[in-house]
Amino acid sequence: MTTAASAGGLRQGRIEHPRRSLFRDRGWAVGLALIAPAFLLMVVLIFAPAVLSLAGTFFPAGAAGASLANYEHFFGDALSVLNLVFTVWTTLATLLVLLVVGLVVAVYLRFSQSRLVAAIQVLSLFPLFVPGIVISFALIRFLGPTGLVPSILKAIGITGYQTPYLHASGAVIGLVWENIPLTVMLLTAGLSQVSNRAIEAARDVGANAAQIFIHIVLPPLTRSIAVVCCLNFLQIFGSFTVPYILGPAAPQMMSIFMQRTFTEVHLADAAETQAAITFLVCLIAGVVYSAIVFRDSAAKGTLAA
C-alpha cells in the first residue's frame, strides 16, 4: 500500500505526454487481447465443463425436469453430511493451526536479528519441494505407533502416547506441514509493510510487546491473513493424498469420498453432486478472496488516477 501510494504520488507529479495517454486509453483493448487466449482456454477446459457438470446435478437421470433430488439424497444421507462436516472441520482446524504457526514463524523471520533466520526461512519453504505422498509416509515413520516420537518418549519414560496416525489429527498435522510455505510467504510479505519506525515509536511511548503486536503489527497484516485463509481454505478443502493416508477411514474428506463414490461404488451422479457441493463451499472462499483482491486493486486504482 505504501509503495502504491508513493508511486501514485510520483505519477501525479509528472506531466504526461499526450501519446502515452492515448496508448493508455487503448490499453484495455491490448490487455484484453493479451489475456484472451488464456481466458478462452480456461473457459473451454474449466468453466464450461464445470458449469455443465453443475447444471447436470439438477437434472438427475430418470427425472422429467429440473429437480433437487440429487441434493436431497446427499443431505438426507447421514454419511455424506458427516463427511462434509468433517471436511469443513478439518479445514478450519488446519487453518487455525497454520495461522498460529505461520504468524510465529513470519514474525520471527521479520524481526529477528539472529543468524538462524536464513536457516529458518529455508526450512519453512522446504515443504514446497516435498510431494504429499512422501511426507505422508515420513510422518507415519515419525508419529506412527512405533515411530520415532513414541520410541523417544518411551526411552525417556513417557507412556500413553496416542498416535495421530489414522485419526483426524493425523490429517491436520500433515496438511499443516504441507501448507506452511505459502502461509509463511504471504505473511512475511504482509509483515514487510510494518515499518521499524512505527514499532520504535510505539516502544518509545511505552507499549509492551503484546500492544505492539496488536496495534502496530496486526492491522497492516489483516489483508494478508484474509488472503492466507482463503487460499489455504481452497487448498486444504480439496486435499487428497495427505488425509487419505494419514486420516481416519471414516469420516472422510470430500475428495476421498468423491473418488470412492465414483470409482468404487460406481455412482457417477452422486460423485458429481458431491463435487458440486464441494465446489459451492469453495466458491465462498473464492468470492471472499476475489473481493479482497478487487477491493485492494480498486483502492490502488483510485490512488493512481
Added chain:
Amino acid sequence: MALTLSRRLLIQSAAATALLPLAKVPALAAPTTIDVCTDGDTNISDWWINTLKPAFEKAHPEFSLNIVITRANGGNLTVAQRVVAAKKTSTDAKVDFFEEFDPRELPGAIEAGAFTKVDETVVPNWALLNPLGKAETPFAIPYRASQVLIAYDSAKVKETPKSWAEITAWIKANPGQFIYCRPDKGGSGSHFVMRAVHEANGRDPSLFKPENFDAEKAKKLFAPAWALLNDIQPFLYDKGAYPAGNNPTLQLFAGGAVSMISAWSDQALQGISQGVLPETTKLTQLQDLALSGGFAFSSIPATTVHKEGAAKLADFALSPEMQAKMIADFGAFPGIDWKNLPAELAEKYKAIIPTSMPFFPGGQWEAALVDGWYANVATHLTRS
C-alpha cells in the same frame, strides 16, 4: 580458441543432422511394441517391468513390451471401458494386453466381443492351467492366483487361530493387536470383510455370484456381517483405525504395532523373504472356510492390432519357467497346475497351497460391500 565455422561446413552438418533420423530407420528393425496395462500393486508391476519384460524381450526379440501402470483413477476397468467403446467403433484401443482384467467385471464386454477367446490353439500353454482356473471363462487367462490369509507374529501369538470363532476370540482376548485395511483400498481388507459376510451367511460362498446381484438382497445378506465386524471393532488396533491399503497394514505389522493382520499371500511371502516382515512371521489359513482369493486373469482385447504378440506374451507368462519365477519372486500362486512345476517347489509351499479358494464376485457385489462397510462399520466409530 578461434573455432571458425565455415558456411559450407555449417550447411553440410545441418544437412547431415536433418538426414540422421532417416538413416536410422532402416538400420534398426524396430520391434513391435505390445502395450500392457497393469493396475496391480507395486510387487506385481515391478515384477512385470524388471523380470518378465526383459525375459520376454530376450525370448522374442521381435517384440518389446510397454508396461503402463493404471493403478490410479479407476485402473484397468476404465481402460476396459475404452476397449468396449473402441470395439463398437472398430478402432484400436491402443492396448494389447491386460496384465489383470477379468472381462466379466464389465457387464456387456464379452457380449460386445471386446475380448479375445482363448484356448490351446491361441495360447499353447493353456493346456497346463489349473483346472479350477481354466473352468472359469474362456475370455481370460488365469495366469496367477493369490489368496488372503492371516499373518501373525509367532513370537507374540501362541495359539494359531484356525476358524472364524477362534480368530474373533483371539481378537477380543488381545485388544489392539489385530487390524484389517479399508476394503476399498486393499484386497487384504475386502477379503476379510467378505469372510465375515460368508460367516454370517452359513459359510456358503455360492450365494454370491456375479450374475445374481440385487441391491435389496445384498443389504439383507450383509446386515449380519456388519454386526460381526462391529462386534470386534472395539478390540481392533487403535479401536478400529483402518489403514489405507495393503502396504500400510503390513507396515503396522512390521513395526510391531499389531501382531496379527489379514494379508495377501504374495505380499506376505515376499515380505518374509525380503526381510521386511519379522522373521517370526507365520502364515495361516482359516480351516472352516478359507478367506477368499482368486485367480488374477490376464485378458487380450479383441481390438488389438498385435494379436500374435499378445498371445505370445500370454503363453510366455504361463510357461513353467516364468510361473516358477513368479512363485519365488513375489510369492504368487501359479496359474498352471502344481503338477507342471518342479516337485520341490510344491513341497516348499505345501502349508499354504489352497485346497479351496472361496470366491466373492467383484463388480456390483463388491461395490455394495464397500459402501455398506463405510456406512455401517467404519462410521460407527466410538473413538476418543
